[in-house]
Amino acid sequence: MYWNQSIECMPAGELKKLQYKSLKSLVNNLYSFNAFYHAKMKDANVHPDDITSLDDITKLPFMNKSDLRDNYPTKMFTAPRKDVVRYHVSSGTTGKPTLVGYTKNDIDLWTESLARALTSIGIGDGDIMQVSYGYGLFTGGLGLHYGAEKVGATVLPASTGSTERQLELMMDLDVTAIACTPSYLVHMGDVAKKMGIDLRKDTKLRKAVLGAEPWSDNMRRHIENELGVQAYDIYGTSELSGPMFTECEEKNGIHIWGDTAIVEIIDPETGESLEPGQEGELVMTVLKKEAMPMIRYRIKDLTSVIDEECACGRTSPRIRRITGRSDDMLIIRGINVFPSQVEHTLMQIPELCGQYMIHVDRIGALDYMTVQVEMRPEAFSDKVDDMLKLKKHISSELKRYLNIAVEVELAAPNSLPRFEGKAKRVADRRKM
Amino acid sequence: MSKYKIKQLSIFINNEPGRLAQIAAALKECNINMKAFNIAESSGFGVFRAIVEEPDRAFAELSKKGIVVKETDVIAIPMIDRPGGLLEVAKTIGNANINIEYGYAYSNKGVAAFFFRVDDTDAAIERLLSSGTKVLTEKDI
Numbered sequence: 001m002y003w004n005q006s007i008e009c010m011p012a013g014e015l016k017k018l019q020y021k022s023l024k025s026l027v028n029n030l031y032s033f034n035a036f037y038h039a040k041m042k043d044a045n046v047h048p049d050d051i052t053s054l055d056d057i058t059k060l061p062f063m064n065k066s067d068l069r070d071n072y073p074t075k076m077f078t079a080p081r082k083d084v085v086r087y088h089v090s091s092g093t094t095g096k097p098t099l100v101g102y103t104k105n106d107i108d109l110w111t112e113s114l115a116r117a118l119t120s121i122g123i124g125d126g127d128i129m130q131v132s133y134g135y136g137l138f139t140g141g142l143g144l145h146y147g148a149e150k151v152g153a154t155v156l157p158a159s160t161g162s163t164e165r166q167l168e169l170m171m172d173l174d175v176t177a178i179a180c181t182p183s184y185l186v187h188m189g190d191v192a193k194k195m196g197i198d199l200r201k202d203t204k205l206r207k208a209v210l211g212a213e214p215w216s217d218n219m220r221r222h223i224e225n226e227l228g229v230q231a232y233d234i235y236g237t238s239e240l241s242g243p244m245f246t247e248c249e250e251k252n253g254i255h256i257w258g259d260t261a262i263v264e265i266i267d268p269e270t271g272e273s274l275e276p277g278q279e280g281e282l283v284m285t286v287l288k289k290e291a292m293p294m295i296r297y298r299i300k301d302l303t304s305v306i307d308e309e310c311a312c313g314r315t316s317p318r319i320r321r322i323t324g325r326s327d328d329m330l331i332i333r334g335i336n337v338f339p340s341q342v343e344h345t346l347m348q349i350p351e352l353c354g355q356y357m358i359h360v361d362r363i364g365a366l367d368y369m370t371v372q373v374e375m376r377p378e379a380f381s382d383k384v385d386d387m388l389k390l391k392k393h394i395s396s397e398l399k400r401y402l403n404i405a406v407e408v409e410l411a412a413p414n415s416l417p418r419f420e421g422k423a424k425r426v427a428d429r430r431k432m
Numbered sequence: 433m434s435k436y437k438i439k440q441l442s443i444f445i446n447n448e449p450g451r452l453a454q455i456a457a458a459l460k461e462c463n464i465n466m467k468a469f470n471i472a473e474s475s476g477f478g479v480f481r482a483i484v485e486e487p488d489r490a491f492a493e494l495s496k497k498g499i500v501v502k503e504t505d506v507i508a509i510p511m512i513d514r515p516g517g518l519l520e521v522a523k524t525i526g527n528a529n530i531n532i533e534y535g536y537a538y539s540n541k542g543v544a545a546f547f548f549r550v551d552d553t554d555a556a557i558e559r560l561l562s563s564g565t566k567v568l569t570e571k572d573i
Contacts, residue, residue: 375444377500382442382549383533384472384479391476409476412444413500 003119003151004112007259008314015258015315020054022287023262027051027060030293034078036071037295057262057285058273063297065093068239073099079291089137090238091336091402094344100139100238101291107146109288110241113260114147120248120255120312121232123177123207125152130170132180132188133212133334135159139242140212140334144179153177160184163191170203177207181334182215182223182231186365189227200228209234211243212334213367214322216432220251233321239297240286253306253318261286263317264296265305268326276307281326282319300327328426330360332367335404339426342371345401351379351390355416362430370407371398377413436557436567437505438547439487444500445471445478455480455499462493467573468538468547483508483538483547483573505553508568509560511537511544521546528559538573545573 002008010018028048030037041047044061051059068076069092077084084101092098102110123129129148133140141159148155156173158166160180167188169175178185185208192199199205208223211234223231235254236243240261245254256263264283265274274280282301286294302325306318330337339358346352355374360367373394381387391408398406419425445451452471459466459482469482484490487503494501509524511517518537525532525548535548545568550556560567 380442380444380500380502382440382479382481382502382504384474385533387444387477387479388474407476409447410444411446414498415446 001119001122001124002314003116007257008116008120008255008316010258010315012309012315016054018259019262019287022259023054023057023285024048024051026285026287026293026295030078030295036067036076037078037293040067054262057264057296060296062271062283063295065098065239065298065300068098068100069093069096072096074101077101077291078293079103084291086142087137088139088142088238088242090139091338091341093338093340098238100241102241103290105288105290106241106292109260110143110244111146111150113241113244113257114143115150116257117234117244117246117255118147118151118153118209120314121207121209121230121246122249123148123151123153123209127151127153127176127207128156128174128204129153129177129179130156130158130166130175132158132160132166132178132184133243138335139236139238140179143236143242143244144209148177148179163188164195167192167195167197167203170205171197174204176204177209178205178229179209179234181213182210182219183213183333183362183365183367185210185223185227185229185231186219189223190364205229208232209246211235211246213331214324214432217321219432235319235322237299237301239292239294239299240284241289248310248312248314250311252310253320255310255314255316255318256284258316260288263305263319265303266298268300268302274304276305279304279320279323282322300325300329302326330358330369330426330428332360332369332404335402337369337402337404341401342398345397346371346373346394349394349397351375352394353413355411355418356425357416358426360426360428360430367430368407369404370409372409372411372416374411374416375413380413433554433557435569436507436561437553438483438508438568438570438573439491440504440506440547440549441482441484441487441491441494442502442504443480443494445480447476447478452478452480458494458497458499459484459490462490462497464490464493467540468536468545470536472534481536504549506547506549507553507556507560508545508547508573510566510568510572511539511546513539513544517544518546524560524563524565528556528563528565530556530559540573543568543573 086102135141208229234246262285265280268281301322303319357372359370394408465485467483472479533549
C-alpha cells in the first residue's frame with residue numbers, strides 16, 4: 001500500500017532531477033528575497049548560478065541551531081506573518097528557545113509526509129491511533145495527530161501522562177496503534193502488568209510508532225516480544241517540521257521522501273561529505289518549506305545512508321537508526337536538553353558557584369536527570385529549611401527553562417570535581 | 433549579653449557514603465573535642481552541627497582544610513537529668529514566647545543542657561533572663 005505511489009516509487013534518476021529542480025528554485029528564491037539567506041550565501045561566496053547539479057549542494061553553507069537562536073524569534077522567517085498559521089517551540093542551547101513557524105502549505109507538507117509514512121507501516125482507514133506524544137509546543141503530538149487523521153484513522157489525542165487512564169481508554173476504544181516514545185510504551189507495559197492487563201489479550205494494540213528519543217534494536221525486540229506489537233522507528237526534528245519519516249514494514253531504515261528533503265552525511269569534524277554506508281552527521285535540506293526553509297541544516301544526529309532500493313518498492317533514500325549525537329545534547333523522556341541550558345540556568349542563581357554535575361539514569365523504563373549543584377559558602381545555612389527552600393528554587397528554575405522535572409542535589413562548597421581541560425559534567429548511565 | 437551566646441559550628445554533608453567519616457576525620461586531625469552534636473538529615477543532604485571546645489580555633493583549622501563551616505550562636509539552658517526534664521525546659525521557653533528553630537541536648541559532668549537555635553538570639557536571651565531562667569555560658573558546659 002502506498003499513499004503517493006508515483007512519488008514514493010519514482011525511479012531514482014527522475015527523483016534526482018526533481019530534487020535538483022526544487023533545490024535550484026529554492027536557492028534562487030532565497031538569494032533574491034531573503035536577507036538572512038542572501039547574506040549567508042554571500043559570506044560563503046556562492047551564487048545561485050553556481051548550482052548547476054544536485055551535487056553542487058555541497059557549495060552551499062551549512063545552517064546550525066545557532067542561526068535559529070541568533071535570529072530568534074522570527075528574523076529567519078520567509079513568509080509574511082499573516083501566512084504563518086502555527087508556531088512550535090523546542091529547546092535552544094542556552095536561554096532562548098528555538099522557534100519554528102509553518103504556513104498552511106508547510107503543515108500540509110508535514111502531514112503528507114506522515115501520511116505516506118503511516119501508510120508504509122500499514123496504519124490507515126480502519127485504525128484507531130492513540131497519540132501519546134505531548135501536545136502543545138512540542139511537535140510530536142499535533143504532528144502525528146494530523147498525519148493519522150489524514151490517512152483516515154480515528155485519533156485518540158491522549159498526550160502524555162495519566163498512564164492508567166490511557167490504558168483504560170486503549171481497552172475501551174479498541175485502540176490498534178500508538179505513537180509515543182519507546183520508553184513510555186515500555187512504562188505503559190509495566191503499568192498494564194501491575195493493573196492485571198495483558199496488552200496482547202486485553203487490547204487490540206498491534207502497531208507502535210516510536211521515536212523522539214534514542215532507542216535500539218534490542219529495545220525493539222523487547223517491546224515486540226513483551227507487548228505483542230510491531231514497533232517502528234520514526235524520525236524528525238522541529239527544524240524539519242517535526243516527526244516526519246518512519247521505517248516501512250521492512251523495518252530496514254527510515255525512508256526520507258526525496259521530493260521533500262535532500263539527505264547528506266558529513267564528517268562532523270571536517271564537514272566533508274561521506275559516502276553511503278559511512279556513519280557521520282546528518283545534514284538535511286527541506287525543499288518546499290515556506291515559512292522557514294532549511295538548507296543544509298546540521299541536525300547533529302549520527303547515522304548513515306542506505307543507498308539501495310528497499311524491498312517495499314519505495315525508491316527514496318533511507319537512513320539507519322540514529323546512533324548518537326555529535327554534540328552533547330541529551331534526550332530525557334523525549335525532551336531535548338543541552339548541558340549549556342542547565343549551566344545557563346544555574347548561572348542566574350546567586351547562591352550557586354557554577355560547579356555542577358548532570359547524572360542521567362534509566363530507572364525501569366523512564367529517564368531521570370539529577371543535577372548536583374555546588375553552593376557558595378555564603379549560601380550554606382545551618383537551618384535545613386533554608387536549604388530546602390534553595391533546593392526547591394533551583395528545581396523550579398530548571399523546570400521552567402528545561403520543561404522537565406529535574407532532581408536537584410545540593411553539594412557542599414568545594415566538593416564537586418574540578419576539571420583541567422575539557423570538563424566532563426555529564427554522566428549518562430543509561431543503557432539503551 | 434554575649435557571654436550567654438554559645439558558638440555552634442555547622443557543616444553541610446553531601447548525600448554520599450563516607451561523607452560524615454571525612455568530616456569526622458577532619459575533626460580528629462584538628463584535635464577538636466565535641467561536647468554535643470546532632471545531624472539533621474533531609475532529602476539528599478544533611479547538616480552536621482556541633483558544640484565544640486575552643487570553637488574559634490576549630491573554625492579556623494577546619495576552614496584551613498577547605499571545609500566550609502558556619503558559625504551560629506545558640507542558647508543553652510540547664511536541664512534536669514530525670515523524667516520530665518524536657519517538659520520543664522520546653523515550658524520555660526514557651527512561656528518566654530520564644531520559637532525554637534531546632535534544638536538538641538547533652539548531659540555531661542553532672543550538667544545536662546538543652547541547646548537551641550532561635551531567630552533573634554539577643555531578644556530570646558533577654559526574655560529568658562528577665563523571666564528568671566538560668567542561661568548557661570561557655571564556661572558552664
